[in-house]
Amino acid sequence: MRQNFIAQLEELNQDVIKMGSILELSTNEMIVALDSFDTKMANEIIDRDDEIDLLEQQIERECINIIAKQQPLASDLRKITSIMKIITDIERIADQCADISEYILKLAAMPKVKAPVHLPDMIEAMKVMVIDTIDSFVESDLEKARKVMDADDVVDAYFTKITGALIEMIQEDSKTAPQGVCYLMIVKYLERMADHATNIAEWNRFSLTGDLTLG
Amino acid sequence: MNDITKFSVSDLNLFYGSFQALKNINMDIYKGKITAFIGPSGCGKSTFLKTINRMNDLIEGVTINGTVTLDGVDIYKEMDAISLRTRVGMVFQQPNPFPMSIYDNVAYGPRIHGIRKKSTLDEIVEKSLRQAAIWDEVKDKLKKSAQAISGGQQQRICIARTLAIEPEVILMDEPTSALDPISTLKIEDLASELKKDYTIIIVTHNMQQAGRISDKTAFFLTGEVIEYGDTEQIFNKPSNKKTEDYITGRFG
Numbered sequence: 001m002r003q004n005f006i007a008q009l010e011e012l013n014q015d016v017i018k019m020g021s022i023l024e025l026s027t028n029e030m031i032v033a034l035d036s037f038d039t040k041m042a043n044e045i046i047d048r049d050d051e052i053d054l055l056e057q058q059i060e061r062e063c064i065n066i067i068a069k070q071q072p073l074a075s076d077l078r079k080i081t082s083i084m085k086i087i088t089d090i091e092r093i094a095d096q097c098a099d100i101s102e103y104i105l106k107l108a109a110m111p112k113v114k115a116p117v118h119l120p121d122m123i124e125a126m127k128v129m130v131i132d133t134i135d136s137f138v139e140s141d142l143e144k145a146r147k148v149m150d151a152d153d154v155v156d157a158y159f160t161k162i163t164g165a166l167i168e169m170i171q172e173d174s175k176t177a178p179q180g181v182c183y184l185m186i187v188k189y190l191e192r193m194a195d196h197a198t199n200i201a202e203w204n205r206f207s208l209t210g211d212l213t214l215g
Numbered sequence: 216m217n218d219i220t221k222f223s224v225s226d227l228n229l230f231y232g233s234f235q236a237l238k239n240i241n242m243d244i245y246k247g248k249i250t251a252f253i254g255p256s257g258c259g260k261s262t263f264l265k266t267i268n269r270m271n272d273l274i275e276g277v278t279i280n281g282t283v284t285l286d287g288v289d290i291y292k293e294m295d296a297i298s299l300r301t302r303v304g305m306v307f308q309q310p311n312p313f314p315m316s317i318y319d320n321v322a323y324g325p326r327i328h329g330i331r332k333k334s335t336l337d338e339i340v341e342k343s344l345r346q347a348a349i350w351d352e353v354k355d356k357l358k359k360s361a362q363a364i365s366g367g368q369q370q371r372i373c374i375a376r377t378l379a380i381e382p383e384v385i386l387m388d389e390p391t392s393a394l395d396p397i398s399t400l401k402i403e404d405l406a407s408e409l410k411k412d413y414t415i416i417i418v419t420h421n422m423q424q425a426g427r428i429s430d431k432t433a434f435f436l437t438g439e440v441i442e443y444g445d446t447e448q449i450f451n452k453p454s455n456k457k458t459e460d461y462i463t464g465r466f467g
Contacts, residue, residue: 002464071423073450073462210452 005070009079012062016083016090019055020134022048023090026097027130027193031123033101034186037108042101052094056087078210082203086137089196089203093130096189096196103182103189113179116165119187122158125151126190129197136204145208148201155194162187219246221384221414222267227281229259229266231274236262238438240281244431249406249415251425251446254435255466260418263435264386267416268303269296285384301328304377308389310369312361312376317344317353320361320372324380339379347375348405367398374405385409387417391424403428422462426450434458 026045033041063084066072072080129148136144163184170180206212222244229237237259244250252260262271269290271277283290290299312320321340330336340357344350349371353364361372370390377385387406391399399421406415406428419425425432426446433443434457442449442458453459460466 005464073422073426074453074459076463077451 002070005066005072005076008062008066008070009076012059012066012080012083015055015059015062016087017138019052019059019087019090020137022052022055023094023097024131024134026052026094027127030097030100030104031127033104034123035120037104039105039108042104042108045101046098049094049098052091056091059087060084075207078207082207085203086200089199090134093193093196096193100186100189103186107179107182110179110182113169113176116162116169116183116187118158118162118165119183122155122162122187122190125154125158126194126197129155129194133197133200133204136201140204140208142205142208145201145204149198149205152194152198155191159187159191218243218248220244221246221285223282223284223287224267225282227263227266227279227283229262229271230276230278232276236438237266240440242433242440242443244414244416246414247410248430249410249417249428250431250433251429252416252418252433252435253420253422253425253461254441255461256420257437258435259438260433260435261388264388264416264418267384268300268305268386270305272296301380302382303384303386304380304382305386305388306370306373306377306390308392310366310373310393312369312372314360314362316358317361317364317372318357321375321379323376328380340375343375343379344372346378346409347371348401348408349375365398367394367401370394370398370402371405374402378409382413384414384416387415389418389420392420399424434461436461 026048029041030045032038033045063080066080070076129151132144132151133148135141136148166180166184166187170177202213220243222242224240224242224244227237227240228235240263252264254260265271266279267283267290271279279291282292285294285299285302288294313323315323318340321343322336325336325339330339341350341354344353349368352368353359353372361369364372370393374385374390391402394402403424406417409415410430417425417429429446431443432446432449434441434449434453434455436457442453442455444454448454449458450462453462457466
């Protein structure tokens with residue numbers, strides 16, 4: 001047995017789980033901050049982004065080291081190459097939490113308008129995808145990965161619906177345009193978060209099955 | 216291009232006395248490809264390699280049943296060992312140049328086969344040394360003893376000696392295990408070059424080597440072929456758990 005190698009793989013796995021749990025925290029807090037315009041929380045999310053960036057770099061270095069020194073093959077190689085892809089998507093989702101937080105700060109400073117009706121539904125659908133995709137990695141759960149891939153269409157549909165509603169809102173009262181644009185950016189970021197969650201699910205599937213069909 | 220079968224092995228069993236070293240091997244080996252045999256020590260991969268050019272014939276107490284055909288002809292029933300080995304050359308783990316000059320090493324086989332004319336022998340020696348990617352290194356010292364050059368060079372002389380009788384198949388039994396990394400890479404490049412004209416079968420303990428140079432890989436374990444397929448598939452996604460465990464180092 002390659003005890004040293006297996007220990008290195010386990011450490012790598014733990015670091016990705018750590019990165020995933022920080023992402024879950026930011027995602028959950030972003031949802032609360034958006035709902036309550038909590039600027040303190042929004043700022044914390046923005047600050048936390050550096051932590052994710054550092055973890056990404058650290059995991060990249062670990063992966064490169066393992067490839068150089070251990071020459072992994074088969075399931076090990078698939079796991080390490082998918083981790084290198086997955087952490088980029090985790091980092092992007094965390095960026096988008098921070099980007100949304102910037103818009104929460106902007107919205108908090110403006111007169112309140114009625115949030116789009118379907119926004120909570122879109123947020124819920126995206127949140128489930130992010131949590132399931134991290135879980136599918138942690139638990140090596142192929143079914144969960146498939147569920148995430150299927151769910152992306154739901155988020156896309158909400159995006160179209162909400163965009164339409166925001167256009168209507170601005171058409172009815174042009175003074176709501178600044179808030180409308182903020183919400184438009186936010187839903188675009190939410191839609192992208194779901195796309196990155198889907199990417200992660202696809203790389204999990206590759207790691208588990210060798211299937212390299214990417215959407 | 217469809218794969219052309221060079222060797223076809225059916226229901227092959229080999230016993231050393233009562234010990235069964237090869238169990239029901241069925242395998243087609245394809246022309247113009249490099250096929251790697253991998254597996255832990257004692258798994259039967261070298262025994263199988265030797266079976267392909269009948270080097271087990273003289274070992275006492277060996278019983279072989281099943282069939283091995285070369286271009287459709289049974290090598291045990293329809294061919295004598297000498298003509299078989301003219302077509303199927305072998306390179307061993309330790310470079311084993313004869314205690315004679317570089318030139319005489321390479322000319323040895325052709326001379327045995329009755330070639331006496333100096334100009335013809337010169338041509339064969341040069342061609343073989345060029346094919347073995349060592350001509351430039353030894354062309355000015357052909358009269359020098361083949362044992363007075365480096366291990367990596369000796370191994371390429373042995374390959375040239377094998378090529379000199381123009382075989383169709385080259386068997387390599389861990390040909391780089393005694394060589395440094397640079398010489399190893401030279402032999403690997405050479406094997407990739409030679410597969411244009413020859414069918415190559417290589418036994419190796421170096422998994423990365425099998426991955427680097429072979430088109431097909433067979434994984435042996437306790438005398439059985441556990442998995443045989445395209446190298447890309449075996450190294451990325453083996454279908455058998457035992458293969459996966461072996462190549463990821465979780466075996467034993």
